[in-house]
Structures are given as structure tokens and as C-alpha cells.
Amino acid sequence: RFGGICRRGARAIATGGRRTGAAYFLSFIRARARGREGCVGRGMAHAMRALARAEVTTSMGRVRGTSPAVRAMRARARANASATTAVEALEVVGDVEVIRVSDGVATCVKDGVIPNRGRALACFLTQFGDFDSWELAQTLVDDMERLKGEGVTVVAIGIGSVEAARSFAKRTRFPIENLYADPEAKTHAALGFAPGLGRKGGAFEWIEDKAPFVNGYAKLLLMCAGIGSPGTLPAVFGGYFGSKDKDQIFVEGSNLDVPAIRKAMKLTLGEGYLRPFELATLRLNNMVEILNNWEELTPKDSNLLIQRGGAIVFDDGKAAFRHDDQGILGYCPAARLVDKALSEDPAAPPDAVETLHLAAATRKAYVDDIYTSISALEKAKEKNVAGEDLTGKWRLIYTTGTKKVAANVNKTGGGSYFPIPAVQSFDLNSGRIRNGIYLGPIKFFFDGPFIWREKLNMLEFTFTRVSLALGSAGPWSKDIDDGKWDAVKMAEQSASSGQGNVEKGKASKPGANPFFKFVYADDKCIAARGRGGGLALWARVGEPETDAQE
Numbered sequence: 224r225f226g227g228i229c230r231r232g233a234r235a236i237a238t239g240g241r242r243t244g245a246a247y248f249l250s251f252i253r254a255r256a257r258g259r260e261g262c263v264g265r266g267m268a269h270a271m272r273a274l275a276r277a278e279v280t281t282s283m284g285r286v287r288g289t290s291p292a293v294r295a296m297r298a299r300a301r302a303n304a305s306a307t308t309a310v311e312a313l314e315v316v317g318d319v320e321v322i323r324v325s326d327g328v329a330t331c332v333k334d335g336v337i338p339n340r341g342r343a344l345a346c347f348l349t350q351f352g353d354f355d356s357w358e359l360a361q362t363l364v365d366d367m368e369r370l371k372g373e374g375v376t377v378v379a380i381g382i383g384s385v386e387a388a389r390s391f392a393k394r395t396r397f398p399i400e401n402l403y404a405d406p407e408a409k410t411h412a413a414l415g416f417a418p419g420l421g422r423k424g425g426a427f428e429w430i431e432d433k434a435p436f437v438n439g440y441a442k443l444l445l446m447c448a449g450i451g452s453p454g455t456l457p458a459v460f461g462g463y464f465g466s467k468d469k470d471q472i473f474v475e476g477s478n479l480d481v482p483a484i485r486k487a488m489k490l491t492l493g494e495g496y497l498r499p500f501e502l503a504t505l506r507l508n509n510m511v512e513i514l515n516n517w518e519e520l521t522p523k524d525s526n527l528l529i530q531r532g533g534a535i536v537f538d539d540g541k542a543a544f545r546h547d548d549q550g551i552l553g554y555c556p557a558a559r560l561v562d563k564a565l566s567e568d569p570a571a572p573p574d575a576v577e578t579l580h581l582a583a584a585t586r587k588a589y590v591d592d593i594y595t596s597i598s599a600l601e602k603a604k605e606k607n608v609a610g611e612d613l614t615g616k617w618r619l620i621y622t623t624g625t626k627k628v629a630a631n632v633n634k635t636g637g638g639s640y641f642p643i644p645a646v647q648s649f650d651l652n653s654g655r656i657r658n659g660i661y662l663g664p665i666k667f668f669f670d671g672p673f674i675w676r677e678k679l680n681m682l683e684f685t686f687t688r689v690s691l692a693l694g695s696a697g698p699w700s701k702d703i704d705d706g707k708w709d710a711v712k713m714a715e716q717s718a719s720s721g722q723g724n725v726e727k728g729k730a731s732k733p734g735a736n737p738f739f740k741f742v743y744a745d746d747k748c749i750a751a752r753g754r755g756g757g758l759a760l761w762a763r764v765g766e767p768e769t770d771a772q773e
Contacts, residue, residue, distance in 0.1 A: 312535055312542040313337060316413045321380055321403040324388040332410065336403060338376055339540030344564040347411055347532040348381035351391040352520030355532065355554040356381055357509045360397040362557040364478040367398060375564045377401050382408045382530060383522045390519050394512055396478055406522065408530045417549055419446065419529030426451030439525030446529055452550030457639055459552065462502035464642070468586035469497035472505055479505060534560055536569045543569035546591075559589050575599045576743070582640075583620055583748035583762035590638050593621050597750045597758045601742040608680045610651055612744040616768055617761035619645040620748075638758065647761065649682065651675060653771035656684045664694040670770040682751075683738040688770065 317333030330336060337345050346363070348356040360379065370377050380403045381388055388404040391397070405411070412418075421430035421442045430437050446452035471494060473485035484504060492498040513520060521528060534555045536544040544563045546555035563569045573588075575596035582588035600606070623638035648657040654675075659668025673684035692698035739751035739759075750760045 311540070312414055312545070313339060313537060313540050316410050319405075319409045319413055321405045321410065322385050322388075324385055324392065324402040324404055325400045327385050332380075336380075337378055337537060337540075339537075341374060341376065341539065342564060342569075343376040343378065343537040344370065344534070344560055345537060346377075346379040346534045346560070347414065347416060348379055349530060349532045349548070349554075350382040350520075350522050350527055351387040352383075352513050352517060353528070353551075354506060354509060354513075355548065355552060356391070357395055357513070358505070358552075359554045359557055360391070360395040361479055361505075361509075363560070364396055364398075366557065366561045367401070370561065370564060373565055377564075378403065380405050380410050382406075382411065382527050382532075383520065387520050387522070390516060394516070407524070408522075408527050411530055411532060414533070414535075416533045416547055417531035419526075419531060420451030421445075422526060422529070425529075439528040442526070443528045446551050449550075452553075454549060454553050454639070455551045457642075461642075462506055463500055465497045465499040465501055466586075467496045468640075471495060471497055472501050481508070536560070536563045538569060556589075572596075572599060576745075579743065579748050579750060579760060582760060586620065586640050590621065590640065593760060594623065594638050594758065597742060597752075597760065600750065601752065603742075606680055606742055608741045608744045610675045610677055612746070613649045613675070613682065613741070613749060614651045614767055615763050616646060616648045616765040617749060618764045619647065619759060620762050621758075621760040623757045623759075646764065648767040648769050649673070650767040650769050650771055653769065655767075655769040655771040656682075656686075657767075657769040658686070666690075666692040666698065668698075680741045681738050682741065683736050685736050 313333065316337075317331065319332050320329050321332060321336060322329050323336075333339075337343050346359060348359065350356065363377070363379075367377060379397065379401055381391065382405055383391075384406055385404045388402055389399065392399040392402050415424075418425045419442060420426050421434075421437060422428060423431055430442075442451075446455065449456040471488075472479050473481055473488065475482075475485065488494070488498050488501060492501075531548040531550070531553065533545065533547045535542050535546075546560075548554050573592040573596055578588045578592050578596040582593050619641045621638055622641055644661040646657075646659055646661060648655075650656075654672050655670065656673045657668055657670050659666060661667075668690055669686035670688045670690065671684055671686035673682050675682050687704040688700050688702050690698040690700040738754050740753075741749060741751040743750040746763060748760060748762050750758070752758050
């Protein structure tokens with residue numbers, strides 16, 4: 224019965240939007256609250272597939288299936304990220320009372336918790352039984368002495384009781400003298416950190432008023448499935464896949480080291496990079512520890528289970544850098560916080576070209592810096608873009624995905640490194656484009672014509688053929704020309720010849736077809752905004768490969 228409820232909810236999401244589908248899921252949750260189990264696993268599987276279908280898009284396409292509540296949540300988060308320019312964060316949170324875990328004494332934040340002189344790193348942790356809090360605290364431990372030696376004060380304020388905080392400190396080995404407890408998450412509310420799904424200011428905020436029977440545990444399960452929790456599923460999958468571009472976790476002598484696991488992984492997968500399943504193994508260890516001590520670690524108010532946190536680097540009491548967690552596993556990496564805390568000017572924007580080159584070559588630039596850099600180049604009056612620089616084969620490195628994002632250097636843009644080999648070729652000599660996905664022996668690609676509109680830095684294109692190849696077999700191709708490109712060509716020919724009218728057919732205006740509007744191009748990388756509003760970065764990998772070369 225309950226599997227059927229989830230399947231109907233899934234179909235409703237796919238056809239009528241998330242708000243419509245949510246009613247079905249609330250029925251499921253209400254029933255489960257009465258103690259019934261039903262076909263939960265199968266139903267949730269249907270639900271997740273429907274959610275995927277509801278938002279299926281290309282890496283630079285338009286948004287589909289994003290609810291107004293989610294868009295509002297993202298807009299508020301971007302506003303919060305820059306709110307300190309109007310009202311300083313320390314002033315906002317100064318009168319909030321927290322509890323010093325080392326001795327149980329309550330004190331206001333302004334009374335020495337976060338100093339108003341010098342450099343300070345303040346981590347506003349999620350609740351003490353949350354993956355985010357554990358991972359951030361565990362990885363930050365190894366840098367505590369270094370930060371102290373450089374004169375940086377480190378403060379962590381977590382959600383929960385003093386007893387929960389002490390248990391947390393014991394299990395993560397985070398210094399108890401640097402830890403404070405905030406039983407009601409008042410600091411998080413004052414600073415405007417994301418409240419989580421089904422709460423005022425978060426995705427599906429109407430649940431709080433119209434479905435008060437949905438408790439924090441149900442909301443937490445939905446967020447763990449990626450619903451109302453941006454970035455969670457990619458972060459989860461990344462824990463299984465690993466990355467050649469990231470550092471290994473189990474390092475001898477580190478706070479996270481588990482000798483038996485480290486040695487086994489070295490024998491089977493090598494070392495010197497983030498091995499497949501390495502991060503997932505850390506999370507499994509943490510999950511076992513958390514679940515075995517759940518009542519001890521978690522807050523009494525179940526709605527605080529989903530409250531998100533963030534981090535702020537203060538310079539003489541002023542917020543110089545801020546990160547807002549948007550979803551589960553959306554915390555700021557400890558390495559980035561340490562870099563910002565020790566930098567000469569934490570508020571300084573990154574060098575745009577240097578950041579893009581680093582990302583293209585090593586994938587080690589922080590994604591927020593990539594967004595900031597592309598946005599800054601987009602805002603520049605003079606664009607470093609020449610049509611001849613686009614000719615080549617380019618691998619997609621980074622994308623903000625399918626949502627329309629604000630091109631504002633001071634707002635959080637997010638985005639992520641693209642996980643699979645997606646390659647595009649542009650050949651200005653032939654006016655042909657190829658866009659393909661390459662997974663081992665499988666090659667799936669599209670070919671078509673494009674027009675380079677130099678004055679607009681715009682490459683407008685369409686695809687007229689789709690092809691599939693398996694190793695040396697193929698490719699098998701099919702024409703998909705819809706005839707609309709003729710209108711684009713007529714418009715271009717008319718403009719090029721100075722004619723005022725086109726005798727036959729209906730000319731298409733620039734931008735009527737998919738396009739990339741380039742903001743930067745050189746021999747190492749190119750960056751552009753797509754028709755759907757997303758930003759993307761590609762790295763050069765060779766000479767163009769299109770049907771013109773075949």
C-alpha cells in the first residue's frame with residue numbers, strides 16, 4: 224500500500240511538480256508515523272527515480288522541476304552570504320548566549336567567545352550527531368596547533384546540550400576548550416544559516432504550518448535523499464567514487480587515521496589520492512559511532528536535526544569570509560577554512576585567470592572560487608575572447624548545473640566539478656561542433672553546425688546528428704535535423720551582407736537556439752555562460768574532432 228503511495232507521489236512530482244507530489248508523501252509519512260512499514264524501500268526508489276526525471280537536463284540547459292520554495296531558499300542563502308556587508312555578523316550574534324563546554328558556564332558571544340581583535344575562525348556546526356559536524360571537526364583537528372601558532376582563534380559552536388558536546392569532543396578528539404554548545408541553535412538563526420527542509424525559510428517551508436505532524440526525523444530522511452538538500456547526493460556518491468585530484472583521508476599520524484584500513488587500501492588501491500570508498504568508509508565509521516550514541520549526541524527538538532550551519536573568518540571582528548551550508552554534507556572543507564584564516568586578506572577575491580588555470584589543470588581550485596572568477600571575468604568590460612582561440616577539443620571541468628545563477632561576484636554560486644568525461648569540439652574553419660560523453664568504450668555524441676557571433680562573443684549552435692560507438696564498432700548515426708537552423712543561417716547571411724530584409728523564410732534572432740556566451744578563452748581553458756544561465760569551464764585537451772575531420 225505504501226509503495227503505491229510513493230509511486231503515485233513520484234508520478235505527481237514528475238508531472239505536476241514537487242508541491243503536488245509532496246501531498247502523497249505526506250500521506251506516506253503520516254501512515255508510517257502510526258507504525259506501519261509497507262513497501263518503503265521500493266516506493267522510495269520509485270520516488271527518487273521520479274525526482275531525477277523531474278529535473279533531467281543537460282549540463283547547461285534550462286531548469287525543470289525546481290520548486291519556488293527551493294529557488295527562494297537558494298536566493299535567501301545567497302543574500303545571507305553577503306549580508307555582513309550591511310550588518311556585521313558579530314554584532315548580529317553578539318548578545319546570543321552559548322555554553323562553554325569545558326566548564327559549563329553560559330556566556331554571550333560578544334564576551335570573548337569570538338574576539339573582536341585579530342583573526343578568528345568560527346565554525347557554526349550542525350547538531351553534534353550530524354555527519355557534517357563530525358567530518359569538519361575531525362579534519363580540522365590536525366590544523367589546530369598550526370592555527371594557534373599563527374595567532375588564529377578557533378571557535379566551534381554546535382547545536383545541542385553540553386553533555387552532547389562533551390561526548391562529541393571525546394569521540395572526534397576536537398579540543399573541548401574550543402567548543403561551545405548552543406542548545407536551541409540561536410546563533411544559527413541569528414546569522415541566517417539554512418534552516419533545513421520543511422522549516423520557515425527552507426525548502427517546502429509550508430510543511431511547518433500545514434503539516435505539523437511531520438517531525439524532524441521524517442524531514443531528515445528526505446534531506447538525506449537529496450530532497451530540499453542541494454548537493455547532498457553528489458557528495459554521497461563522491462564518497463564512493465574517490466578522486467585522483469583529492470588528498471587521501473587515512474594518513475599515518477593524522478586524526479582520521481585507522482591503521483588497518485590505511486594499510487589495506489594501500490595494498491589494494493595505492494596511495495596519494497582519495498581512493499574509491501575511502502570517504503565512504505570514514506562516513507560508515509562515523510555513522511556506526513553516531514547511531515550507537517544517538518540519544519546522547521542529538522538535540523531534544525527533532526527539528527534541529529536538519530538545521531544547517533556554516534563558517535565565518537573574522538578579521539578584527541568583521542566577517543571577512545563566510546560559507547553557508549546549503550544541504551547535508553555541504554560544509555566548507557577544513558583545508559579551505561585554514562587557507563582563508565591564514566591568508567593575508569581573507570576577503571580578497573581570487574585571481575580569476577590563475578584560478579581557472581588551476582581548475583583546468585588539476586581540479587584543485589575551490590568551486591566557489593571558480594564561480595567567483597568566471598563571474599568577475601563576465602563583468603569585466605574587456606573580454607579576453609577571440610574566435611580562433613575556441614578552435615580545439617575541450618573537456619568540461621566545472622559547471623553550475625542547470626539552474627539560472629546570479630552573475631554576482633559577491634554571492635555564493637556553488638557548482639561542482641563535472642564527474643564524467645564530457646568533451647566538446649569547436650572548429651571555426653568548418654563551423655562544426657561536437658558534444659559527447661565518453662565512458663570507456665562507449666562514445667555517445669552529437670554533431671552540428673554553429674555560428675560565431677563575434678560582437679556578442681556568442682557561439683550559437685544546433686545538433687543535426689546523433690551517434691553511438693562501442694569501441695572500434697560504429698559509429699551508428701541518425702540525422703535529427705529539425706530544419707530550424709536555416710532561419711539562423713538566413714539571419715546571419717542578412718547581417719553579414721548588410722541587407723535589411725530576407726526574401727524567403729523567417730529569420731531567427733541571435734540566441735533563439737542553444738548558445739554559449741564566452742567570457743574568457745586562451746590556450747589552456749575557456750569559460751562561458753549557457754542559454755539556461757549556467758556557467759561552465761572547459762580545459763583544452765587537443766585538436767578539434769568533429770564530423771568535418773572524418
